[in-house]
Amino acid sequence: MLNEINQDAKTRMNKSVEALRQDLTKVRTGRASxxxxxxxxxxxxxxxxxxxxxxxxxxxxxxxxxxxxxxxxxxxxxxxxxxxxxxxxxxxxxxxxxxxxLPALTEERRRELSKVVHATGEDAKVAIRNIRRDANHQIKELLKEKEITEDDVRRAEDDIQKLTDSAIKDVDEVVKAKEQELMAV
CATH class of the missing domain: 3.30.1360.40 (Gyrase A; domain 2)
Incomplete structure (x- = not known):
């Protein structure tokens, strides 16, 4: 049961990162797409x-x-x-x-788009944290039903936190790459 919760959280977090990548393709970077x-x-x-x-x-x-x-x-x-x-x-x-x-982007417009990229990245992080919260809630429900022990809960929550940290790191990398692409003249 814990493996299913873990797998579900991992899949959903990966989808959030992928959705961020898709959203950022719509942000204009000065070259045609x-x-x-x-x-x-x-x-x-x-x-x-x-x-x-x-x-x-x-x-x-x-x-x-x-x-x-x-x-x-x-x-x-x-x-x-x-x-x-x-x-x-x-x-x-x-x-x-x-x-x-497509006209060349001005410095001011690049900064505005950078803010948009950051906001989109924050939205993705919030989505990932919500997935973590849902997974931890499911784990606690299993504990209430006495299907797992306290030690299992701690291990499972640690695993979920590792997944969350990894997904947030991916989001940061995607945002940083897009920002570098934006600021390149």
Whole structure:
């Protein structure tokens, strides 16, 4: 039973770290990435669809993206979605191809994005600590039901704490790497 609790906590903590990595791909670092527009929704004949389902997105060089909608009437809808997003990007349309040039990040903007990265990292740490709390609660429930001894509880809590420390260290490494990527000119 303790192994199952331990395994569950480990799996959930790894998922939290992986979710952090995914969230940080959406933070702009000065070079083009298709992940930048992954979250955009486009009005496709009355329903909101992810941009990747109505157009192809490609990185043409380090500072620009090209978006090619599958259907010609979708060009205006895709353009509108980009303008209305909080990305702060201006699309340039040439026929059926939409180009997005990414301006270089200013020092001030880099610092703002660094704060966003730190906040996202803190959220991941909170999630990991919540997983630790849940696991410790399950262990204490087993003790109440007299299925395990006090010594088992201490050992299990130590194991959970080691997992937590490891996951938080991973979060710190991911945040530090993203911050270095942001601050690189």
């Amino acid at each position: 298709t992940a930048l527009v992954d979250g955009l929704k486009v009005n496709y004949y009355g329903s909101d669809m992810p941009l990747t389902q109505v157009a192809s997105v490609a990185v043409t060089d380090a500072r620009s993206l090209t978006i090619t909608p599958w259907e010609k009437p979708m060009v205006a809808a895709v353009e509108k979605a980009i303008i209305n997003s909080d990305l702060g990007l201006t699309p340039n349309t040439a026929g059926t191809v939409i180009r997005i040039n």
